[in-house]
Amino acid sequence: MRDASPQGTYKVQALDRAFAVLDLLGESDTPLGLAQVASSLQLHKSTAHRFLMVLERHRMVERTGNGKFRLGLRLFDYGNRAIEQYDLRERAQPYLRRLVSETEETAHLALLEAARVIYIDKIEPARSVRMITRIGASHPVHCTSVGKAILAFLPEDRVEDVLRRTRFERFTHRTITTPEALRVELEKTRRRGYAVDDEEFEEGLRCIAVPVLDAQRQPVAAVSVSGPSFRVTAQKLPAIANHLLQCVRGISMDMGYIPMGRAARIAVPA
Amino acid sequence: MRDASPQGTYKVQALDRAFAVLDLLGESDTPLGLAQVASSLQLHKSTAHRFLMVLERHRMVERTGNGKFRLGLRLFDYGNRAIEQYDLRERAQPYLRRLVSETEETAHLALLEAARVIYIDKIEPARSVRMITRIGASHPVHCTSVGKAILAFLPEDRVEDVLRRTRFERFTHRTITTPEALRVELEKTRRRGYAVDDEEFEEGLRCIAVPVLDAQRQPVAAVSVSGPSFRVTAQKLPAIANHLLQCVRGISMDMGYIPMGRAARIAVPA
DNA sequence: TTTTAGCTTTTCAGAATATGAGATTCGCGT
DNA sequence: ACGCGAATCTCATATTCTGAAAAGCTAAAA
Structure with a gap:
């Protein structure tokens, strides 16, 4: 170790x-x-x-x-005491539930801690394949949608720090394995307003996430929707992203934060 | 041992x-x-x-x-790792959710640990007064419906042991404060098939619980429904108890246990 | 039944380890 | 800039933890 x-x-x-x-x-x-x-x-x-x-x-x-x-x-x-002090989890739950019923896919709520993301909540739709993620577990940032979502909206120096502490471990053939490639991806994320993990962590699993911003417009967490790639198709992403944005807007308001400003609306094709 | x-x-x-x-x-x-x-x-x-x-x-x-x-x-x-090893929680959740939607009141899942009960899950209905209970918190057996539900179906010697280690602290004017009184209450619980906490822990809060039995017909946990006394009225108890029994039966089956035998049906007045 | 094997529990003298008084540095409010 | 409370750091000391070795268990084998 x-x-x-x-x-x-x-x-x-x-x-x-x-x-x-x-x-x-x-x-x-x-x-x-x-x-x-x-x-x-x-x-x-x-x-x-x-x-x-x-x-x-x-x-x-x-x-x-x-x-x-x-x-x-x-x-x-x-x-439970530890997580309670954040109280984000409790407040976010109703919004997550709504998100799950809208998308019929699994939703996650995650925090950035040190240089990794920690899943603090997971809501699964009624009938779905069990996700392997465990609440409380931590994952690297470079291969998760929540990691990218948070990173994309973090100030440059914090990003630097996180990247420096990340070993770009490969999980699938699509995993981003260099800081440079991740930086490009973060820029894309900022432009489109949501982050995507396209089978970069697990084969066949696609996730999409947006950050939850605090009063200072700093990301404190991220919400993601994950599902099998054949259901969470590229075409559906913008629609799901809109649900996500509505979800985090709700959470932000509930926490007394300012909702995300720009990029708040995403074009839904067709 | x-x-x-x-x-x-x-x-x-x-x-x-x-x-x-x-x-x-x-x-x-x-x-x-x-x-x-x-x-x-x-x-x-x-x-x-x-x-x-x-x-x-x-x-x-x-x-x-x-x-x-x-x-x-x-x-x-x-x-989360600790609770995962029990895996009761995960399995029970869908049943608890159903229970909550049926009763529109808060449901709890609790375990007996040492001489106290630990709440390992809580599901609240969409809009309700926030319960003060915290997941992970432990409470004495003598003033909780889950405690009584478990105790009522535990073998005599285990009951003895728990009672010996319980300080019968008073929380409200209705709290049971002696082992003898509790024993009488447990007998009543066995007869009717469900346990009741009638404002014994908190003024204005009424709870009702039934145990989850394992393959050896030993109680391993209990499920409760709690709500303000004016909503959870004495008249409604048998009906709620039936929902509870259905709930624990589902959990038991899911865990590969034998469902509760006798007292499985409770008369619903009119 | 007795024996054995593998595990857990207990003991205790020695020494490595944590301790805490105090010196130093930090940081904030005035 | 100054002062004060709080955090950080150092190091000699003895308190605390360590681990060898032995005694108890329990269950399976002879």
Whole structure:
């Protein structure tokens, strides 16, 4: 694990280890026994044991019937408190629901954090293929519509910073893999008013997103609509974009922000 | 196995302190500065500072523009991973949504953890007074419909254990404040097949709940419908209960469980 | 039944680790 | 510019965590 923290000088071994334990349990989709935890993290059994006991006391982990460990519900509590402080999520939900019923595709709400986007909400239409995205998960900016939507309207220096911290990992044959190409794409995004991820993250998945601007007209989040490419066709994009714009306008108003100005209307062909 | 209270003998000071910091930030509805954190927890400035820096590196806390600290989005990630392992939430959502549209009142999904119930989902009808409950929050069993619903169908020894660990705190003049009274109430609950919280937690709020049973017919969760007493009247309870039973039956089937047997039908007066 | 193997739990003396007093720097309001 | 409260940093010390080793479990094999 490469740590790119600017001032990584402060250290508390116990915390690093504890979070390593939580990470391990979070990655694993099946509960793990003490021995597994200890060997995976190269901790001695007794050390791992002590940590797990303490974490259990705090309900950060819990034991299944057979004595194995998994993440505890206290984390769920913390997580909800954390997200509550943003309160964007709650306010946005009704608008997202409307958006989903209008488009019949999955909607996401995401924030930019550090140099990655975090999905903070996902609404799926009644019957649809389950999206693989997990709420709370973070993704790189270069291959997501929400990432591009936010970046496109961020001040130049912030963009620089994010790009510098991005490894342009390739996910599909269409993934944008250079800062230069992404910059061109961002310019296109600004011109048309919405961002597109055309199977750049996952084969067969097309997404479209617009940013949510705050009172200072800075993007604080983005809303996207995603669906299989055969349903979310290029022809439909402008129409979907209009729904998106209406959605974020609603959210902005609700939050007391100024709605997006220019590019607020997009030509719908035919 | 029977005594679930793990001796608090294991200790890692650093972890206790770190979680105290997270708790503090989680309780506070406004971001806190280093000095506030240090003095609230009686930590020395440099200690608090070091912890906050490490927590920030792990994105467990983050700094607002003016240098104050609040919970970080990493917790949101962890929280979603934690809840995902239960996968009850995801599966239950469509059924809850249906329930909400049928009853036009707020629905909750809750789990029993240790001796308290944790709300893991909440769905509100389109326009309604915002409920104060927060997803992720935990409440005592004695004053909630979900708590009573679960307890009523739990084996005697587990009930004992929960009751022993419950302080019967009073919230309203109707709150049940003794184990004996609660036991009577549980018996009533079993007989009628659904649990009721009649303004026992909050003045003017009436809730009704039924348990979700697993393959072994053990309650793993409960679903409730809550609303202002003037809308959720005593007359309507049986009808709502029927919607609830249909809802949990759907959830149970979806999870591969056996639907509730007896008490599956409730007489709807006229 | 007894034995074994693999896991978890406990103990404790030693030493690496976190601690906190204090010095320094930052930043804001006057 | 100045002062004051707050944040950041340093470092010698002892408190706290560490991990070897051994004792308990539990369940499956002999």
